[in-house]
Structures are given as C-alpha cells and as structure tokens.
Amino acid sequence: MSKPDIKDLALQALAETVAGLGEKPYAAIQTISWLYRQRAASFEEMTNLAQKVRQRLAQTFSIGRLTLEEERRSADGSRKFLFKLNDGQKIESVLMPHKNRLTLCVSSQVGCAMGCKFCRTASMGLVRHLTQGEILEQVLAAQRALEPGQKITNIVFMGMGEPLHNYDNVISSLKILRHPKGFGFGKKQITVSTSGLAKAIEKFGEDADVKLALSLNAASDPFRDEIMPVNKRYPLERLGRACRHYNDLTRQAITMEYVMFAGLNDRPEDVKQLCRFLSNLKAKINLIPYNEYPGSPYRRPTEAAVRRFHKSLADRHFQVNIRYSKGLDILGACGQLATGPV
Numbered sequence: 001m002s003k004p005d006i007k008d009l010a011l012q013a014l015a016e017t018v019a020g021l022g023e024k025p026y027a028a029i030q031t032i033s034w035l036y037r038q039r040a041a042s043f044e045e046m047t048n049l050a051q052k053v054r055q056r057l058a059q060t061f062s063i064g065r066l067t068l069e070e071e072r073r074s075a076d077g078s079r080k081f082l083f084k085l086n087d088g089q090k091i092e093s094v095l096m097p098h099k100n101r102l103t104l105c106v107s108s109q110v111g112c113a114m115g116c117k118f119c120r121t122a123s124m125g126l127v128r129h130l131t132q133g134e135i136l137e138q139v140l141a142a143q144r145a146l147e148p149g150q151k152i153t154n155i156v157f158m159g160m161g162e163p164l165h166n167y168d169n170v171i172s173s174l175k176i177l178r179h180p181k182g183f184g185f186g187k188k189q190i191t192v193s194t195s196g197l198a199k200a201i202e203k204f205g206e207d208a209d210v211k212l213a214l215s216l217n218a219a220s221d222p223f224r225d226e227i228m229p230v231n232k233r234y235p236l237e238r239l240g241r242a243c244r245h246y247n248d249l250t251r252q253a254i255t256m257e258y259v260m261f262a263g264l265n266d267r268p269e270d271v272k273q274l275c276r277f278l279s280n281l282k283a284k285i286n287l288i289p290y291n292e293y294p295g296s297p298y299r300r301p302t303e304a305a306v307r308r309f310h311k312s313l314a315d316r317h318f319q320v321n322i323r324y325s326k327g328l329d330i331l332g333a334c335g336q337l338a339t340g341p342v
C-alpha cells in the first residue's frame with residue numbers, strides 16, 4: 001500500500017507528527033520550509049533534521065508529486081497545465097502573466113457540484129475534492145515548469161471546483177500558502193472565488209486572511225436561479241447578508257465577478273438591479289465578457305454593450321473594471337476548464 005503524502009498534513013497535524021518523533025517544535029517549521037520553500041523531493045535532502053527523524057518520516061510518508069500530462073501555451077503567454085493525480089483523475093491549472101504579475105489559477109476539486117450553466121467544469125459533475133497536498137502541489141508543479149528568473153506572484157482559486165465546498169482542505173492549504181516559512185504569499189496575493197455558498201462565506205471571514213471574490217453574474221433571483229443553481233439554496237437576499245457579514249468582520253471589500261451574457265444581464269435594468277444588490281456592500285466589480293466555447297449556450301456581448309454597462313456603474317461611483325480573460329485560445333479562461341474532450 002502506498003504511503004500517505006506528507007503534504008496532506010495540515011500545519012497542526014505536521015507539528016504533532018514531528019513532536020511525536022521526539023523533535024522540538026521548530027523541526028516542524030523546518031520541514032515546512034523544506035517541503036514548500038526548498039521544494040525537497042526526498043526526506044534525505046532535509047539535512048538540518050536529525051537523521052533518525054528523516055528516516056522515520058520517510059518510513060511513514062511519501063512526498064507526492066503531480067504528473068504533468070500535457071501543457072498548452074496561449075498566444076497571450078498563458079500556460080495551461082493538465083495534471084494527473086495518483087488515482088488517475090485529472091485537473092487543470094492555468095498560469096497567466098500580466099505586467100509584472102504571474103498569477104496561477106488553481107483547482108480545488110475534480111469537477112464541480114455547483115452546476116453553473118455557463119461553465120465547462122459543471123458538465124463533469126463533482127468527482128471528488130482535492131486534498132491539501134494536491135492543491136499545494138499545483139503551485140509547486142507550476143513553479144517547476146517556470147523559466148529561470150520567473151516567480152509566481154499571485155494565486156487565485158478560480159480553476160475547477162467550488163473552493164468553499166472543499167472548505168477544510170482549502171483553508172488548510174491557505175495557511176501553508178500564507179505561512180512565512182511555507183510559500184509566504186501575502187494576503188493580497190491570494191484570492192478565493194465562490195459561487196455563493198452563503199454560510200461558508202460567513203465562516204471564511206473568520207478562518208482565512210486572503211481576498212474573497214464572489215461569482216455573482218446576476219442580480220435578479222430568476223436569472224441567477226437559471227444560470228447558477230446555488231442561488232435556489234442561497235437567494236440574493238441571503239447572499240447579500242453573508243457578504244455584509246464578511247465585510248463587517250474583515251473590513252475587506254469583496255470582488256464581485258460579473259460575467260456578461262449578451263441580452264440577458266447586460267441591459268439598463270440589470271445595472272439597476274446590480275446597484276440595488278451592492279447598495280450596502282463594500283465591493284469592487286469586475287465585468288467579464290462571456291467566453292464562448294464549442295457548444296456554449298450563451299453569447300458574448302458586444303464591446304459597445306460592455307462599455308455602456310461599465311460607464312453606467314462608474315457614473316454611479318462604483319469601482320468597476322472590465323476584465324478580458326487570458327488563455328481564451330487554449331480553453332484556459334474563466335469557466336472553460338474541464339478535462340473531458342472539447
């Protein structure tokens with residue numbers, strides 16, 4: 001039987017394991033540093049740990065690796081990685097350069113249970129949650145594929161899956177991504193995006209210290225019900241309360257992602273509904289023109305419609321940007337990740 005992956009141990013569990021081997025607490029910090037900073041491929045490399053500790057760790061654990069099965073490069077510089085997991089399942093991560101930033105979009109599940117109508121991942125259904133180790137390994141594997149001198153500056157949980165549905169593993173991964181001896185990312189360098197699991201949003205404010213994005217996409221219940229089934233469980237009024245709670249608790253704004261569909265949510269009445277939903281929230285708005293894919297059920301709005309919508313919000317003093325997705329030509333853009341045939 002294969003040994004468990006040490007990267008699946010949350011910080012506390014790792015500390016307890018190392019203490020159980022008779023080591024001082026600092027050895028757990030050293031182990032984290034070896035795993036995530038020095039990216040050690042074997043316990044033997046961890047030379048500042050006692051020989052007997054290295055041996056015991058090697059007897060008990062493996063250091064898991066994702067297999068890079070395929071890579072596609074976009075004309076805009078984005079790179080999409082297809083990784084194979086130990087059980088043969090596959091996930092995707094996308095590396096996106098922008099000015100002096102290099103952002104990695106990671107997956108949190110194989111497939112997704114949320115069923116958003118505009119999303120390719122939804123068509124897979126939920127296969128399973130990713131473990132902590134599988135989430136973190138996406139960052140390490142992407143780092144291994146970088147050109148010399150390149151460095152990942154930002155992480156977004158916007159790949160396959162609903163991160164807050166895989167709550168515990170995402171939270172424990174965030175702790176290692178943020179830990180100064182782990183990956184050491186700052187709180188503004190990580191964004192977790194949710195489809196609107198209201199209860200989890202409220203808890204997230206207590207458990208994580210990173211940025212939150214909400215994939216809102218509609219500000220009326222009938223249309224949101226249609227494109228995002230999660231809205232039937234947590235309608236806009238309930239979702240708004242959760243966002244307010246998050247704002248109050250963290251004093252952080254939420255980034256509202258608003259994918260624009262031609263003729264469906266890009267009209268003047270949609271601006272009004274959106275303004276009403278945001279009226280008592282601290283939020284920034286990202287407008288994302290829909291990315292069509294083969295067989296997609298919706299259409300991308302015209303550039304003029306996007307600009308009009310943007311202006312209406314800006315005129316009402318909202319902080320609003322238009323985001324053009326990266327990696328369109330490799331199906332690496334928002335809502336386009338899935339590991340089945342195209």
Ligand code: SF4
Nearest residue numbers: 112114116119122161
């Ligand atoms: S948009 Fe996100 S939450 Fe919705 S189905 Fe796709 S991966 Fe899941």
